[in-house]
Amino acid sequence: MTPGIRQDGARVVPLRPLRHEEGAIRVDVRAKHFGRTQVLRDVHFSVSRGETVALLGPSGIGKSTLLRIVAGLDRDFDGSVQRPEEMAMVFQEPTLLPWRSALQNLLLVHPGLTPSEARAALDRVGLKGREDAFPRALSLGQQRRLALARAFAGRPRMLIMDEPFVSLDPRLANAMLSLAEDLIAEQRPATIFVTHARAEADRLASRVLELRGTPATLTPHPI
Ligand SMILES: Nc1ncnc2c1ncn2[C@@H]1O[C@H](COP(=O)(O)OP(=O)(O)O)[C@@H](O)[C@H]1O
Ligand SMILES: [Mg+2]
Incomplete structure (x- = not known):
């Protein structure tokens, strides 16, 4: 039901059967x-x-x-x-931009991260030393680590x-x-x-x- 004004002028307030847990x-x-x-x-x-x-x-x-x-x-x-x-999502495909480095792929989604925060996020998933590698130079496992870093860096x-x-x-x-x-x-x-x-x-x-x-x-x- 949408809130509105009934013909007799009374305000109609929709009932909320279930309070949504935040x-x-x-x-x-x-x-x-x-x-x-x-x-x-x-x-x-x-x-x-x-x-x-x-x-x-x-x-x-x-x-x-x-x-x-x-x-x-x-x-x-x-x-x-x-x-x-x-909300953050991790798919079967790591969905990385091929012409951007691991660090750039992360910063593209989280532009608010400082470089040291972004490096720490890569470090956390085991990609220390691979910050400047392009996706094609990463194994599938490393690409998926990067996808995980990207998902969690924003604390969704x-x-x-x-x-x-x-x-x-x-x-x-x-x-x-x-x-x-x-x-x-x-x-x-x-x-x-x-x-x-x-x-x-x-x-x-x-x-x-x-x-x-x-x-x-x-x-x-x-x-
Ligand atoms: N865009 C679409 N148009 C038509 N059929 C679709 C579309 N996406 C999925 N389906 C069909 O819906 C069913 C469920 O697909 P999907 O959700 O991908 O399954 P799962 O992820 O469990 O493998 C399948 O029969 C698939 O062919
Ligand atoms: Mg599926």
Whole structure:
């Protein structure tokens, strides 16, 4: 209901059934279609401040679609999403500018950082000495470390990660997972972590939500 003035002149104040917890995420997706195909139905969950929730499900089920909705990148759905304003995202692809150094890639997103803060942020993810390297000179693991540094340098209230550790060898994936675990513990954003690997979900998250079915919904239905 939108606030307004009724015909009899009384002010209409909308009822707020649920007070939104500050810094938390609340997702209510009744339906999401691509054309005539329904991909998601009745996906309702919330993530508290400082909580990490893993979103698990097989490839093609609708995990990235749901994340895009949660991030506000897709508004073409039936339902609503509430989230903090400051948000950081880590995708499968590190999405770096190839013609900028590691340090410049970080500063581009966080222009307010001093050079020593930016260097410290790179140091924190194990990129000391690689500040001036261009993305093509970095391994995939180093590129993903840079993506993590970029996500955490702004101390976001909310973090979204979409399969950030796929196609790394198990040892490296494990090291990256530990790094993300430590950064999350330090900063405690409300985190949604998408993965199709149960072990990753169990390790990083305090709660695991699973998408299943066509159209996909959460099972068991969590509140
Ligand atoms: N932009 C789009 N247009 C049409 N169909 C799409 C689009 N994006 C995703 N889909 C379809 O929606 C389903 C869910 O995709 P996605 O959310 O990427 O799955 P996941 O991330 O779980 O692998 C798939 O069947 C995919 O083909
Ligand atoms: Mg995906």
